[in-house]
Amino acid sequence: MKAKNTLTTDAQPAKNATQTYLPTGVANLDEVLGGGLSPGALVLIMGLPGSGKTTLANQIAFAAARRGQTVLILTALSEPTSKIIAHLSTFTFFDQALVGGNVQFMSLQNMLPHGLKVTSDEVVAMARSIGAGMIVLDGFRGMRGTDGSPQEARQFLYDVGATLGTLGVTTLITSEADPRDPTFFPETTAADVILGMHYALSGVRQRRGIEVVKARGTSPLAGLHGIDLTVEGVKVYPQLEGRVARALRQACVAETHTVADARARQSFGLPDLDALLDGGIPRGTSTLIAGSPGVGKSLLALYFALAGSAAGERTVYLSFREDQPQLQRLAAPFTIGDQLATACADGSMTFLYQPTIEIHPDAIADMLLTTLDRVQPQRLVIDSIAEWAAAVTRTSSAARLDDYLTALLQATEIRRLTTVMTHATTKVIALSLDVFNEPLAMLAENMLILQQIPLHARLQRVVSVAKMRYSRHDDTLRAFDIVAPTGLQVLAPFAGGAEIPTEHSWHAVQSA
Amino acid sequence: METREPFLVLIVEDEEPIATALSFIIEDAGYVPLIAMHGRQALDVLRDRYPALIITDLMMPYMNGAQLIQAVRAQHRDLPIVLMTAAGPRYSATAGADEVLPKPFNVDDIEALLHRYLVRSSSDPPRSYAH
Known part of the structure; x- marks a missing residue:
């Protein structure tokens, strides 16, 4: 009856030198x-x-x-x-x-x-x-x-x-x-x-x-x-929120937390876009790529991941929609197709695919955090955060979402990760620059907005840097194209702001 | 002159499960346990028996551990007494116990205590509970 095999678990340090715990043998x-x-x-x-x-x-x-x-x-x-x-x-x-x-x-x-x-x-x-x-x-x-x-x-x-x-x-x-x-x-x-x-x-x-x-x-x-x-x-x-709150207490992050170093940048490998970002995303920050469906959010996030591989960094790519073969098909027409195959093969990119059907959001968090702690990456891509957020509201309540997303971003911050998340906006084609008003727009430190707008009798993709909390940035609206085999190309600045239609000007044209 | 019973351990504890568990540990270590539920009952026992060790709780009805120690010391100055308490070590000096055993304790604590104060009745090592 005297327990001979009392072990201290790895999960938590004993509260004092003599305190021992019996491991339950049940995961987590x-x-x-x-x-x-x-x-x-x-x-x-x-x-x-x-x-x-x-x-x-x-x-x-x-x-x-x-x-x-x-x-x-x-x-x-x-x-x-x-x-x-x-x-x-x-x-x-x-x-x-x-x-x-x-x-x-x-x-x-x-x-x-x-x-x-x-x-x-x-x-x-x-x-x-x-x-x-x-x-x-x-x-x-x-x-x-x-x-x-x-x-x-x-x-x-x-x-x-x-x-x-x-x-x-x-x-x-x-x-x-x-x-x-x-x-x-x-x-x-x-x-x-x-x-x-x-x-x-x-x-x-x-x-x-x-x-x-x-x-x-x-x-x-x-x-x-x-x-x-x-x-x-x-x-x-x-529960992710409790887990992160404990980690913050244990790490005394409140004392050691350092605001992201504005000088250290992590690029997309797209010089014209990186120039808008003053060289890239500040290391250790979170970025939301919001945009209309089909505009190229996943492709841009993939560029970010592969730029990490090219720079000798490791990336974890969490996908809710596309499995690895589908992502490879997405990239195949472009020059980054070969880079993706190489990154997956050499281990610089760890790909996680998790459909959200019948899965608890904390199970997703557990899988991701376990992978992050194993791989120790510098970059994280979540494509898209909207599916994860939907799983939270579906299984808990909308009231939990803000705390949950805050905890998620803090979990990445503790690990000093640079995180890029995609999120679809509601309009496939916007008549004007769309407003994106999700909780993540407030929580993420940086936000890029990608849209398709009617321009010169065609749909034109437009990128804008909506905010960068710790950095100066260029707020010029820039058109971009996705063309095989080059891939994503950010174009020269518009000659004049009048070329971008406003909702008012669009209706004026229609009624003329 | 009274003759000390070298293997007899008097347990004074009003909580029956604790007293029972202690008696099992003492018995399995090769000694003879005897249980009194409070200080007065312990003094009654001491009229006829002379244990080699008393292990007493502090907080008990009728007569608490400190009062018991005072009464025992008046007659048996050399009898080792261990005071069990969750109240902390400060009671050791004031109560006159030889040692304070903090509660909660485990099997190892009791076996070590017996080893310090007593000689085993058997040449066999104490039996451990857990396998």
Whole structure:
């Protein structure tokens, strides 16, 4: 029962030299818990049927068993032991070789009729007899019913938790209950950690989540975090805002934050465009390329990525619409087609493709941040940020979007990345210079607007630098063309502003 | 002259699960635990038994740990007493305990404590709980 394999996880440093945590073995859960589970903790996992309580508890148990701990899994009145083993065997964390050895299954059914006091004594005796370092008690709601009284249930949790806790045995108890149901508050006071598992329908979609309702002695990530339940078990996607806020606190970025160096530039590899930007985008800033559909936003973002490869830098390119072959087809008619193939082959460009159908936005963030920390790039391209933003509002609410995007940009800032994001405007063809009024227009430090406007009986692409927060820039409107094989060419300045139609002049021509 | 029982450890603790867990650890380490639920009960025990070590909680009903230590010291000046408390080490000097054991403690803490104050009753090493 004395935990011999207590490890400090990588997710969070221990709060002091003597503090150790048990890793849960569940992806990202240690980070959400603020380090892991304290040895000897009483952990209550609450949630409605189907929310993933049993899977989570047993995933943690098998991870402990793989580390060498003896784990006792007790079923109450939820499922027969044979059925729970059959259910668990469908998960990849299940290891048949451990069953009967480091993982022992037993049923409490014969003890429960004798009352919770007898049951708690028996649980402790069983744990002692096999030298358990962890116990899982599945189906506490059923046990609560045997004596009928919340006070009895609370006493049971207190007796089991305090005795086993002193002996260093970590106890996981699942209970079918809404984590916010005040009916269960009396017994939840005995728990050191309460994990709330949430499960709901949103339209035709299932939404699963986990929250740390309570965690004594650690600093968990607050709020609701997304989860996936797959054959690998539970995977947790920490809420981006909380994750970034913690990283900012830990890094003391408020003290060390440096405003982007206006002298250091990262170019698009397009001399005429870079000239408008006074040499390129200031290093470490975020840039929004907003524009009408089909105007060339993705192509311009690709130029930025490939200019990084040419300069010996690494780029991560996150695409929501085009997979890598599609992007290569987009680039193939132009001279940058070969450069793209080379950049992907030599590893200077890491391509991520993530359709947003049925995916939690925090899962996208987790994938991206994990990749950024692995690749350590200098440049990041997100094509387009609109899909990601839509996933946020679809799965949470529009009210979350500002905080989410702010956190995303701070996550890139902490990593000193120069970020380029594309975003489609609503008008395919604008009669005049379009106004772009999305939250990102405020959040991004720099903004380029690309549009197609009617000019001289044809559609003319026009680029303008709407803002550059840390830099001077040229605010001249410039036409540009996309022509094979040269690619994107920024043209000479217009001879006079009158050549760019205003909405007023357009209507005047139409009515003449 | 009283004869000290070299393997007897008196646990004075009003929280039953803590007392039970302590008794398991002491038993598995090769000693003999005896539980009193508060200071008065401990003094009753001490009329007939003479343990080699007392491990007492501080905050208990009827007679707290500090009062118990004072009463025990009047009769058994050399009997080692360890005071368990979550209140911090400042009670050590005022209460007259030989040592303060901060709560919460773990199995290693208790085994080390027994090793410091007692000689094991068996030649076997203490049994560890966890595998």
